[in-house]
Amino acid sequence: MPFTTKAALESHIEQLKKRPQGSRIFVCCGLGCLAKNSRKVYERFVELVKEGHFQVQVDTLEEERSNPAPTGCMGLCEAGPLVMIEPQGILYLRVKPEDAEKIMERTLGKGEVIEDLVYTENRGEEVQRWPLMKDVPFYRKQEKIVLRNCGCIDPESLDEYLEQDGYLALAQAVTGMTPDEVIGMITKSGLRGRGGGGFPTGRKWQFARVVKSDRKYVICNADEGDPGAFMDRSVAEGDPHSVLEGIALAGYAIGAREGYIYVRAEYPLAVRRLKKAIQDAQDAGFLGTHIMGSGFSFDVKVKEGAGAFVCGEETALIASIEGKRGMPNPRPPFPAHRGLFGKPTIINNVETLANVPAIIHRGAEWFRGFGTLNSPGTKTFALSGRIENTGLAEVPMGITLRELVFEVGGGIQGGKQFKAVQIGGPSGGCLTEQHLDLTVDYDSLCSAGAIMGSGGLVVLDVDTCIVELARFFMSFTQDESCGKCVPCREGTKHMLKILQNIVDGRSKLDEMALLEEAAQVVKDASLCGLGKTAPNPVLTTLQYFKDEYIAHVLDKVCPAHVCVSMKEYLIDPEKCKACGKCARVCPVDCIAGRPKVPYVIDQEKCIKCGSCFEVCPFDAVMVDWRKRSDEQQSA
Amino acid sequence: MAVANEETVLSRRFEKVNTVLEKYGRNPLNLIQVLQEVQAEYRYLPEEILTYVATALGISPSFVYGVATFYAQFSLEPKGKHIIRVCDGTACHVRGSMKVLEVVREQLGLRGEDITTPDLLFTVETVACIGACALAPALMVDEEVYGQMDQEKIENLIEEMIEKEKGGDQ
Numbered sequence: 154m155p156f157t158t159k160a161a162l163e164s165h166i167e168q169l170k171k172r173p174q175g176s177r178i179f180v181c182c183g184l185g186c187l188a189k190n191s192r193k194v195y196e197r198f199v200e201l202v203k204e205g206h207f208q209v210q211v212d213t214l215e216e217e218r219s220n221p222a223p224t225g226c227m228g229l230c231e232a233g234p235l236v237m238i239e240p241q242g243i244l245y246l247r248v249k250p251e252d253a254e255k256i257m258e259r260t261l262g263k264g265e266v267i268e269d270l271v272y273t274e275n276r277g278e279e280v281q282r283w284p285l286m287k288d289v290p291f292y293r294k295q296e297k298i299v300l301r302n303c304g305c306i307d308p309e310s311l312d313e314y315l316e317q318d319g320y321l322a323l324a325q326a327v328t329g330m331t332p333d334e335v336i337g338m339i340t341k342s343g344l345r346g347r348g349g350g351g352f353p354t355g356r357k358w359q360f361a362r363v364v365k366s367d368r369k370y371v372i373c374n375a376d377e378g379d380p381g382a383f384m385d386r387s388v389a390e391g392d393p394h395s396v397l398e399g400i401a402l403a404g405y406a407i408g409a410r411e412g413y414i415y416v417r418a419e420y421p422l423a424v425r426r427l428k429k430a431i432q433d434a435q436d437a438g439f440l441g442t443h444i445m446g447s448g449f450s451f452d453v454k455v456k457e458g459a460g461a462f463v464c465g466e467e468t469a470l471i472a473s474i475e476g477k478r479g480m481p482n483p484r485p486p487f488p489a490h491r492g493l494f495g496k497p498t499i500i501n502n503v504e505t506l507a508n509v510p511a512i513i514h515r516g517a518e519w520f521r522g523f524g525t526l527n528s529p530g531t532k533t534f535a536l537s538g539r540i541e542n543t544g545l546a547e548v549p550m551g552i553t554l555r556e557l558v559f560e561v562g563g564g565i566q567g568g569k570q571f572k573a574v575q576i577g578g579p580s581g582g583c584l585t586e587q588h589l590d591l592t593v594d595y596d597s598l599c600s601a602g603a604i605m606g607s608g609g610l611v612v613l614d615v616d617t618c619i620v621e622l623a624r625f626f627m628s629f630t631q632d633e634s635c636g637k638c639v640p641c642r643e644g645t646k647h648m649l650k651i652l653q654n655i656v657d658g659r660s661k662l663d664e665m666a667l668l669e670e671a672a673q674v675v676k677d678a679s680l681c682g683l684g685k686t687a688p689n690p691v692l693t694t695l696q697y698f699k700d701e702y703i704a705h706v707l708d709k710v711c712p713a714h715v716c717v718s719m720k721e722y723l724i725d726p727e728k729c730k731a732c733g734k735c736a737r738v739c740p741v742d743c744i745a746g747r748p749k750v751p752y753v754i755d756q757e758k759c760i761k762c763g764s765c766f767e768v769c770p771f772d773a774v775m776v777d778w779r780k781r782s783d784e785q786q787s788a
Numbered sequence: 789m790a791v792a793n794e795e796t797v798l799s800r801r802f803e804k805v806n807t808v809l810e811k812y813g814r815n816p817l818n819l820i821q822v823l824q825e826v827q828a829e830y831r832y833l834p835e836e837i838l839t840y841v842a843t844a845l846g847i848s849p850s851f852v853y854g855v856a857t858f859y860a861q862f863s864l865e866p867k868g869k870h871i872i873r874v875c876d877g878t879a880c881h882v883r884g885s886m887k888v889l890e891v892v893r894e895q896l897g898l899r900g901e902d903i904t905t906p907d908l909l910f911t912v913e914t915v916a917c918i919g920a921c922a923l924a925p926a927l928m929v930d931e932e933v934y935g936q937m938d939q940e941k942i943e944n945l946i947e948e949m950i951e952k953e954k955g956g957d958q
């Protein structure tokens with residue numbers, strides 16, 4: 154039954170909130186946990202409930218709350234599968250199907266905490282346990298606006314979204330605010346685009362609002378191309394209605410009737426969830442004609458990408474929705490004037506849009522209570538790489554990198570030494586130890602040569618080779634360059650070749666200058682953001698890790714022991730029994746020897762395949778990393 | 789006989805394409821969706837189907853070909869029944885994705901430039917991020933994601949898949 158008035162929605166929400174709040178089991182079925190078998194955990198709970206081990210609360214309303222409830226990502230993916238027990242908010246980690254019964258009996262039945270399953274910190278002798286989610290160090294500094302429902306509702310249930318005051322913002326806007334008031338509120342909140350650029354959202358909407366046109370469009374950018382990021386996916390999968398509500402609000406603000414969500418090809422679950430949410434929202438009257446009895450009508454469609462990073466760029470994305478090759482076009486004209494099908498269009502990121510209903514519902518002042526003056530609100534980050542707590546975190550802007558990496562992130566895996574964070578993906582840069590006290594906001598990251606980016610944050614330790622990482626990004630952008638403009642197409646190839654030479658130990662010092670020069674050209678002359686930002690990973694690493702480049706170029710040494718070309722296989726004459734096994738497996742015949750005389754590897758010919766190392770029965774083959782001349786002296 | 793057989797195969801092919809075309813209202817704006825569904829059906833985009841789609845949508849074959857070659861998701865070569873996508877996004881890269889790729893390929897006996905096994909059972913590709921960065925290094929088999937891969941897990945996974953395929957044949 155569709156809601157036709159705001160009052161009807163409000164009374165429904167009130168009823169939902171009055172449902173008995175008994176114990177409830179939430180099982181994380183976000184991608185990270187699913188990959189760790191959380192589906193089995195969930196199914197086990199379902200079985201137990203069916204067998205009657207646990208009295209499920211019976212609701213007075215038509216739709217029963219699912220219990221156990223499968224949820225989107227709860228954040229601490231590293232320790233998945235996660236299970237949360239309400240109302241206490243107990244968080245269990247690494248839950249196995251066979252733990253389900255124990256949890257039912259002890260926690261739900263007797264209110265006990267199962268110590269083995271809670272977050273534990275070992276500080277020497279002292280063992281510290283944190284049974285409640287809110288106390289776990291990973292969550293302590295987080296503020297959840299975008300992820301407000303992610304991990305604590307069943308994403309496939311509309312009622313659960315409604316229970317969290319869902320669609321109230323939309324009802325409020327279409328029945329009681331003018332589009333200009335909506336834009337005014339977003340402008341006042343200071344919300345900036347979370348897709349990377351940080352452009353003020355209110356201003357973008359205003360541009361499209363003032364253009365006169367019979368049709369306008371809203372596009373939600375869920376292309377999430379940064380190869381080390383999964384924030385948008387988690388929101389789309391874990392709380393799809395918040396994205397829909399944001400899109401509808403944007404549509405109302407600019408005067409559009411139609412919206413599109415452009416989802417990355419690799420995210421099939423997000424596509425399914427969004428489609429279901431659209432259907433449910435239509436059935437309930439939150440999408441369609443005369444929403445909440447107002448004059449506003451709006452529909453949303455999902456379009457799947459087909460695997461091209463450049464399609465995250467606005468004009469390329471538009472071309473792709475139109476069924477063409479996703480190649481960027483020069484701006485102006487900006488999409489706000491001439492976008493999809495030649496009509497005024499705004500494009501916003503998933504996270505940006507998920508903020509919108511919260512702002513409209515709770516007010517601009519409330520939003521400004523988080524973050525900094527110029528970057529209000531929060532930012533979600535996908536923490537990954539060599540960090541303890543890999544996962545999804547939402548922190549207030551203005552937090553320091555140190556807090557983010559060492560408190561939220563729990564520091565470096567295995568207590569190793571921190572080396573750098575890569576922030577902003579292939580368009581971003583590497584920041585080092587000296588930047589750890591930098592605050593996370595648009596302006597301060599920019600001043601250090603990095604960017605906020607969309608939220609990928611990859612932590613690197615001393616075992617990561619910075620030069621190889623720069624090569625990795627360059628090979629990514631080179632591969633993804635659409636080829637439309639020469640500086641990007643040819644420049645990235647040229648840069649990649651130089652970087653490849655460096656890691657292969659075939660470069661000379663003057664090539665470093667060439668690399669910098671090429672970087673500058675690509676940056677200045679490329680047509681779209683892909684080319685313009687592609688040199689950033691190289692430029693920041695050249696700036697902060699010049700030593701490491703020089704070690705590769707001059708000494709042919711990889712200080713992180715990563716670049717294979719700088720590794721040598723040697724045969725220890727003491728241990729070699731001259732059995733000849735290594736010579737027989739060497740694919741390039743570069744091991745020579747005779748019976749009774751230790752074998753020797755010809756370093757010029759060796760391709761470092763490691764076969765000899767594997768096969769030697771006497772451990773006579775050794776791996777040796779070349780050392781820098783200064784290290785050799787001090788050693 | 790052989791010719792007749794081929795013809796029935798072809799017409800059956802186009803029948804499925806027609807269903808997809810109808811579903812998308814023969815609208816060129818839906819070209820990408822059409823190609824996606826056609827590929828889901830045949831596991832690749834045979835040339836004659838590209839031409840057929842072009843004619844049916846009233847656009848030039850070179851436009852269709854241009855779109856099909858632009859997007860990484862489309863393949864003009866037959867692919868294996870199962871697609872293994874080894875993630876080489878940033879997070880996986882710094883946690884050893886290249887080693888994962890090496891082991892997967894070795895397990896399947898893929899050499900040189902080959903990406904598909906001769907029996908057309910497996911195709912191995914790399915992909916930049918499948919959104920499971922927290923579980924790096926990760927890989928995807930068809931739509932299923934596997935995280936925190938190491939040599940042993942990969943070996944078991946692939947052995948299991950081969951086992952299953954062989955079992956299914958008999």
Ligand SMILES: Cc1cc2nc3c(=O)[nH]c(=O)nc-3n(C[C@H](O)[C@H](O)[C@H](O)COP(=O)(O)O)c2cc1C
Binds near residue numbers: 346374379503683
């Ligand atoms: C090569 C390239 C890739 C991009 N990829 C994405 C992406 O995956 N997701 C995204 O939201 N924005 C991406 N952007 C930025 C978008 O073009 C656009 O600025 C953004 O979606 C605007 O939304 P916002 O104002 O809400 O941030 C990309 C830009 C470039 C140049």
Ligand code: SF4
Binds near residue numbers: 481685
């Ligand atoms: S900068 Fe690169 S990706 Fe952008 S239009 Fe030019 S070639 Fe294409």
Ligand code: SF4
Binds near residue numbers: 741754762
């Ligand atoms: S590493 Fe490979 S190429 Fe080098 S000597 Fe050993 S077997 Fe031969």
Ligand code: FES
Binds near residue numbers: 226231545
């Ligand atoms: S997927 Fe379960 S915590 Fe992220």
Ligand code: FES
Binds near residue numbers: 876880918920921926
């Ligand atoms: S980098 Fe591999 S899943 Fe994201």
